[in-house]
Amino acid sequence: MSQFLEISGLNARIDADGQEKQILRGVDLSIPPGEVHVIMGPNGSGKSTLSYVLAGRDDYEVTSGSVQFQGQDLLAMEPEERAAAGLFLAFQSPVELPGVNNANFLRTAINAVRRARGQEELDAVAFLKLAREAAKTLSMAPDMLKRNVNVGFSGGEKKRNEVLQMTLLQPTFAILDETDSGLDVDALRVVAEGVNRLRAPTFSALVITHHQKLLDYLVPDRIHVMAKGRIILSGGPELARQIDQEGYAKFLSEAA
Amino acid sequence: MISPDRNGPLNLFTSRLEGITGAERQQAVAALQRAGLPTRRVEAWKYTALRALGQSSLSAPAALYDAKAARAVLDDVLSAQDSLASLPRLVFVNGRHAPELSVLPKAVTVTFFADTPRFGTAAAPDRDPLVALNTALAEDGAQIQVEAGVDGGALVLLSIGLGVQGSAFSFHPRHAVILASDARLELICVQAGQGAYFHNPVTDISVGSGAALEHVTLQLEGAEAVGLGTVYADVASEGVYDSFALGVDGLLLRHEVHARLGASRAAVHVNGVQRLGGSQVGDMTSVITHAAPDCISRQTVRNVLDGHARGVFQGKVLVEQIAQKTDGYQMNQALLLSPDAEIDAKPELEIYADDVRCSHGATVGALDDEQLFYLRSRGVPEAQARQILIEAFLDETLGLISHAGAQALCRAMLTRKGAAGESA
Amino acid sequence: MRDENQLHAAVVELVAMDDASIKYSTVQNWYPGDEEGRGGIYNFVTKRGACRGARSKISWTQVETGSAITWKYPSCILQGEGSVGEFYSVAVTNNCQQADTGTKMIHLGRNTRSTIIAKTISAGRSDSTYRGLVRVQPKASGARNFTQCDSLLIGDRCGAHTVPYIECRNMAARVEHEATTSKISEDQLFYCRQRGLSEEDAVGLIVNGFCRDVLKELPMEFAVEAQKLLQISLEGSVG
Ligand SMILES: Nc1ncnc2c1ncn2[C@@H]1O[C@H](COP(=O)(O)OP(=O)(O)O)[C@@H](O)[C@H]1O
Ligand SMILES: [Mg+2]
Numbered sequence: 001m002s003q004f005l006e007i008s009g010l011n012a013r014i015d016a017d018g019q020e021k022q023i024l025r026g027v028d029l030s031i032p033p034g035e036v037h038v039i040m041g042p043n044g045s046g047k048s049t050l051s052y053v054l055a056g057r058d059d060y061e062v063t064s065g066s067v068q069f070q071g072q073d074l075l076a077m078e079p080e081e082r083a084a085a086g087l088f089l090a091f092q093s094p095v096e097l098p099g100v101n102n103a104n105f106l107r108t109a110i111n112a113v114r115r116a117r118g119q120e121e122l123d124a125v126a127f128l129k130l131a132r133e134a135a136k137t138l139s140m141a142p143d144m145l146k147r148n149v150n151v152g153f154s155g156g157e158k159k160r161n162e163v164l165q166m167t168l169l170q171p172t173f174a175i176l177d178e179t180d181s182g183l184d185v186d187a188l189r190v191v192a193e194g195v196n197r198l199r200a201p202t203f204s205a206l207v208i209t210h211h212q213k214l215l216d217y218l219v220p221d222r223i224h225v226m227a228k229g230r231i232i233l234s235g236g237p238e239l240a241r242q243i244d245q246e247g248y249a250k251f252l253s254e255a256a
Numbered sequence: 257m258i259s260p261d262r263n264g265p266l267n268l269f270t271s272r273l274e275g276i277t278g279a280e281r282q283q284a285v286a287a288l289q290r291a292g293l294p295t296r297r298v299e300a301w302k303y304t305a306l307r308a309l310g311q312s313s314l315s316a317p318a319a320l321y322d323a324k325a326a327r328a329v330l331d332d333v334l335s336a337q338d339s340l341a342s343l344p345r346l347v348f349v350n351g352r353h354a355p356e357l358s359v360l361p362k363a364v365t366v367t368f369f370a371d372t373p374r375f376g377t378a379a380a381p382d383r384d385p386l387v388a389l390n391t392a393l394a395e396d397g398a399q400i401q402v403e404a405g406v407d408g409g410a411l412v413l414l415s416i417g418l419g420v421q422g423s424a425f426s427f428h429p430r431h432a433v434i435l436a437s438d439a440r441l442e443l444i445c446v447q448a449g450q451g452a453y454f455h456n457p458v459t460d461i462s463v464g465s466g467a468a469l470e471h472v473t474l475q476l477e478g479a480e481a482v483g484l485g486t487v488y489a490d491v492a493s494e495g496v497y498d499s500f501a502l503g504v505d506g507l508l509l510r511h512e513v514h515a516r517l518g519a520s521r522a523a524v525h526v527n528g529v530q531r532l533g534g535s536q537v538g539d540m541t542s543v544i545t546h547a548a549p550d551c552i553s554r555q556t557v558r559n560v561l562d563g564h565a566r567g568v569f570q571g572k573v574l575v576e577q578i579a580q581k582t583d584g585y586q587m588n589q590a591l592l593l594s595p596d597a598e599i600d601a602k603p604e605l606e607i608y609a610d611d612v613r614c615s616h617g618a619t620v621g622a623l624d625d626e627q628l629f630y631l632r633s634r635g636v637p638e639a640q641a642r643q644i645l646i647e648a649f650l651d652e653t654l655g656l657i658s659h660a661g662a663q664a665l666c667r668a669m670l671t672r673k674g675a676a677g678e679s680a
Numbered sequence: 681m682r683d684e685n686q687l688h689a690a691v692v693e694l695v696a697m698d699d700a701s702i703k704y705s706t707v708q709n710w711y712p713g714d715e716e717g718r719g720g721i722y723n724f725v726t727k728r729g730a731c732r733g734a735r736s737k738i739s740w741t742q743v744e745t746g747s748a749i750t751w752k753y754p755s756c757i758l759q760g761e762g763s764v765g766e767f768y769s770v771a772v773t774n775n776c777q778q779a780d781t782g783t784k785m786i787h788l789g790r791n792t793r794s795t796i797i798a799k800t801i802s803a804g805r806s807d808s809t810y811r812g813l814v815r816v817q818p819k820a821s822g823a824r825n826f827t828q829c830d831s832l833l834i835g836d837r838c839g840a841h842t843v844p845y846i847e848c849r850n851m852a853a854r855v856e857h858e859a860t861t862s863k864i865s866e867d868q869l870f871y872c873r874q875r876g877l878s879e880e881d882a883v884g885l886i887v888n889g890f891c892r893d894v895l896k897e898l899p900m901e902f903a904v905e906a907q908k909l910l911q912i913s914l915e916g917s918v919g
Contacts, residue, residue, distance in 0.1 A: 055874050059866070083876035095867040099889030105875075108885060113876035148889070165875065577836060592851035595818070603857070605842040610833035610863040620816075620848040620855040 003068070004033040004204055005173060010065035012053050023049045025229035027065070031173075034201040036218055038240060039208045041226035042248050047208045048092050050226070051175045054206075055089040056082050069173070083109075084116030086172030090162040090179045092208075097149035102161070105149050106131055110168055134167045138190050155182045163194040174198065174205045180214040192217030212244035227252055263292025265306050268314045269389065269426075276392055284381040284391035291385050303568040303600040304539045308482050308508040314426040314454055316395070317350035321418050329416045329448050330357055333476075336672070337665035340444070345412035350453070351427025352396045354416075364408040364441065369397035369430050376432045376460030378488035378516070386486050386512075390458040394430035397457075402439035404464070410442040410659060419451020419478050426454035433459065435467035437492070442659045445473040445485075452480035452507075461489035461497065465519065468496040472662040475538075476669060477506030484510045493519035493548075500657050502666045503530040503538040504673050510539035510568075517544070517551035517579075527656045528557045529666070531673050532565035539568035546579035546609075553583075558653045559590040560646055561597035572604040573616070579609045586616035591623065591649050593642075643674055683719045685748060691726045698733030698760070703741065705898055707906050710746035712913075715804075717776025720748025727754035731763035731792075739766040741897045743906040744779055745913040753811065755784035758792035758820075765794040768894040770906070772887075772913045773806030773838070782812030782843075787853070791822035798829045799891045801910075802838035803917035809841040814848075814855055821852040829859040832890055834883070834917050884911040 012024040023046045031037050039047050053060050054067065056079035067074040074082060097105065111121040122130065131145055140160050150158050159179050166174055179191055192214060195205055207218065215237065223239040224231045225248070233239070233251055243251070266288060273285050294301035326349045334341045344361035347354045353368050360366060373394070381388035402408040415429060435441055447455060455477060463469050469489075477483040483506045491497045501511040515524040530538040544553045559567035569588045590599035603616040623645050631641035650670065657663040688710065694702050704727075713720025723746075729738035740754040756765030767783035785794035800808040810829045831840035842859045864886050872882035888895070888907055895903050 055870075057870055078879075079870060079873035080876045080878055083874055089874055091871070095865070095871050097868055097871070097886065097889060099892040100885060101889075101892075105872075105885065108881065109872070109875035109877060112878070112881065116876065169875065580836070590848070592848065595851055597851060598847070598849045600848075601844075601846040601857075603842075603844060603846075603859070605831075605859060605861055606839070607831070607833070607841065607861050608839045610836045610838070612833075612861060612863070614861040616842070616857075616859050618844070618846055618855070618857040620846065620853065622851040 003030045004070060005031040006068040008066055010053070010067065011063045012049060012060045013063055014060050023060070023229055024053065027230055029224060029231055031204050031206065033204055035221040036195070036199070036205045036207060038215060038220045038223045039206065039226050040210060040223065040240065040243055042252070045226045046229040047226055048177055051089055051177045051208065054175060055079060055087065080112065081116070083169070084113050088166050088169055088171035088174045090166060090174065090176045092177040094150050094158045094162055096151045098151055100149045102147055102149050103128065103131060103145040106165060106168060109165070113169055131168065134164055138164055138167070138194060140164060156184070156187050159183060160187065160190065163191050167194055167197070171198070172203055175208070176205065177208045178210070180209050180211060188214055189217060212240055215240050225251055264295045265309045266293045268309055268312070269393070271313065272316065273392055280375050281392050284388040287382045287388040288385060288392065291388070293385050293389065300541070300570070302602075303570070304508070304510055304537060308537070309454055310424065312424040314424050317425045317427050317453075318420065318423070321349050325418050325450070326354065326357065326416050329450070330414060333414065333446055333448055333665070336668040337661055339661040340412055340665060343410050343412050343661070345414055346398045347414045347416065348396065348429060349416045350418055350425070351429050353398070361408070361411050363402070363406060364411065365401040365403070367399045369394060369399060372399070374399060374432060375430065378462065378490045378514070379458050379460045379486065384486065386456060386484060387458050390428040390430060390456055390486070393426070393428045395427060397430035397432070399432045400441070400443070401434045402436060402441050404436035405438045408439060408441040410444065410661070413443060413445045415445070415447045415455065415457065417447070417449030417453045417455050417478055417481055419449070419453050419480065424452070426456060429457040431457060431459040433461045433469065435463050435469055437464040438466040439464060440468045442470040442662070443472070444659065444662045444665070445471070446476065447474065447483055447485065448476040449478040449481055451478045453478060455481060455483045457485050459485070459487045461487060463489065463491045463495040463497050465492040466494045467492070469498065470658055471497065471499045472657055472659060472666070473499070473501045473511060474666060474669060475501070475503045475506055475509045475511065477509065479505065479507065481506050482508045485512065487513045489513065489515045489524070491515065491517050491522040491524055494521045496523045498525045498658065499527065501528040501540060502669065503528070503532065503540065504669050506536065508537045510541060512541040514543045515545070515553070517546050517548055517553065520548045520550045522548065523552040525656065526553070526555045527653060529650055529653055529670070530559045530567050531670055532560070532567060533562035533673070535564045537566045537568070539570070541568070541570040543572045543574065544584070546573070546575040546582045546584065549578065549580045549582070551579065551582060553585070555586040556653050556656065557588045558650055559599055560593065560650065561590060561599060562593040564594070564596045566598040566600065569599070569601040569603070571602070571616070572606065573614060575607045575609050575612055575614065577608040580611045582609060582612040582614060584612070584614040588618045590620045591646065592620065593623070646674065685720060685722055687722045687724065688747070689724050694729035694738050696729070696731050696733060696736035696738050696763070699735050700733060701737040702729070703739045705741040705902055707743045707902055707909065708746055708750070709909055712746050712775065712777050713748040715775045717748065721746065723747035723750040723752065725752040727752065728757070729755060729765070730757045731760050731765060733760040733763070735762045736760045737764040737766070739768070739897070740783065741768040741894065742770070742781070743894070743898070743909065744769070744771040744781060745909045748777060750779040750781055752781045753783055755786065756794065757786045757788065758794065759788045761789045762791045763789060764792070767796045767798070768897040769798045770801070770891045770894045770910070771799070771808050772801045772910055773803065773808045774913050774917055775804040775806060777806040780809040780811055782810045784813040785815070785825060787816040787820035787823040787825070789820060792820055793824045796825070796827040796829070797893050799832070799894055800830070800840055801832045801834065801887055801890070801914070802840045803834040803914055805837045807839040807841070809843060811843045813845040814857070816848040816850050816853040816855065818849045820850050823850060823853040825855045827857040830890065831861040832887065833861065833863045834914065880915070883914060883917070887914065
């Protein structure tokens, strides 16, 4: 059987003000089902780009390489098809949607995904019950559901809102792009618990982070270090602790 | 046959428009005869009537003028801001170059329209009747050229109007400012005078790629004068046209800017302040055309209106289909100081490109009672408190003038006007 | 029949006396013509309102999605002391439609208030214009107006225009006007699509959010209808 997620030779670039800028330069990464993998790496190394490419953002042009996701060609799918197939991205900086009610947005998203998965749609009552429960477990203020999506949310509230969406959309593969940055310890635990509740032999996650703290709660299976658009090093959980203590510099010079 | 009803006040010029020679001028006369001078039925002149031009025919100005009076106007301007005295200056009196009052600049090339008439390319007579009138009757004007990569420094262009008892006349200077690529210039245009006359300058501006022109215009015209200034500016790639107009004195003032962003990453600023009282009418009109992608336009205009004054703001931002990634911002605010003052505003967006960020805003209101009370409760007399708040209202906008001397001159003229207003 | 144009030229006049309040809601969905602009209704409508009485109120709410050409400027003459005029409008144009709509708020009496919220959405090769007048006369001390005009463009062949006229002859009045033009951001679209919405549904959702301040003024059953209409009118405008 093929891997759960198999990224090979992935190259991607962006057209920035008329100039082609190569960002991903041959990313190889495979994640088996049921595992939590971590990507660390200095700012600007391409971590967010990788997550956008996996989620199907089309301002990035994939110039070569492939991504197989549960036996499907991920790169050939539309963003919403990827979501329906179980891919979820918690954005590094979630955008604001003025005038769009959070609850309404969530329900529309959930039902779109359920429809695509051949599941029955949730009616308003069932949805609200579910959403309120989820919000409560994440210690979110109940009025967050009534507010406009991310509008006027604090950094922490935005991140919790991302985790709320993840909880409700029940992905099989979640990418968390620095979801822990700027969070206090309590919020950090909430995020970690959100991921841990989803953990199952059929669920994998790719966590982008700079800090060991989140990993204490998540207990990852493998750590990868990204630099200049490639994975330059992979190892067990101890690698993260080493980076936390010694920084990236040592590994970067070794790889060079 | 020119009918005063359909052709506006064109009949005031009938005899001067006869027997005009030269292809450009004749075309302008034909355009005028087709369209006439604007009445309020013309949308662009909805709020401003040229009735202020009066009933008598307007002749060409006399060749001789009162040299002492002209010197006095010059001295008055320089005394308000003495740092300007050291700058080169081009002085015109009743539309004609006055060499004895001028100090020619070194870093820029100046020729005179009277010697080598050139009409420029941006201002088109068939689109704009006041340009047509100017084209038909232009006598003189400054043609200022800055070579590529040269910093031309600051230059004062002073147009003095001297009304003559019992004589109605008009003058129509034709100026041109051409900045080659990467050139710079700070041009301070002061239109000052006394009495009655009609001043109808047209300025044709071309800002080359990477060039930057700061253009400050002060309208300090004679108390019974009509001053209409029309500017056409074309801005090339990465060029900046930074314009500021101050409307203070004159019976009827209109400052009209047509700025065209013709190549990518160009920028224009069309800012202004009007401080009017008595029965003055002041009009700030602009059309900013985004004709290329990635350009920026900024406009802030503030009006302070006292007495029976009427302020007009018409600002159109036109974004053509090609002009993706346009960034346009426009704000017009008015402070009404008297129950009989009036503001008419028409901020207009016309947009044909989808990937743009454009916004405009307009506000009208009086001085804030709470602020006024706060100042007074701290012991500031009411008149002074009002003055402080008016200055605060205008301060940020005046701060947009980069040239320190020009900014100081504007502030000095506003303080004068404020003092005159309080004593009246 | 469908290739020809039909004219709809209605006249509506509202008068509100002391303490009376009128809310007039329209959802307009006439045939807009085909994709090439053949056929469709010319919707030239005269609507005016007079708030004659003290504290009277007239509120116009409209959702204009149909017609080949719409010209419509419901007005409020605010005569009675403390009277209130409101105009809430959503205009959606697609294909070759043209909508030129707005309001006139004429403040005559003391302490009169007006609110204008106009949302225009243009797609296809259509043009949508907000054109409106706010006039404050010398006796209207204490008058207040707030105007918000927002335009959303979908695609690069349509136009969105804002032409407000503001005439204020009273220093004890306060007039505020704001207008913005933007497009649906790629970020917003992508965010929705990442959450599993189709592009069309995402646009519908964002457009509904954009119009919310107006839609919430509609009676409940109208609002649901209007939301569906917005979606239908924009069909085929993306992708
Ligand atoms: N939209 C974009 N336009 C221009 N450059 C971009 C864009 N997105 C990413 N980049 C560049 O690509 C590199 C990698 O960015 P990113 O993926 O955000 O890194 P990371 O998440 O590891 O900090 C950076 O140099 C960044 O500036
Ligand atoms: Mg990042």
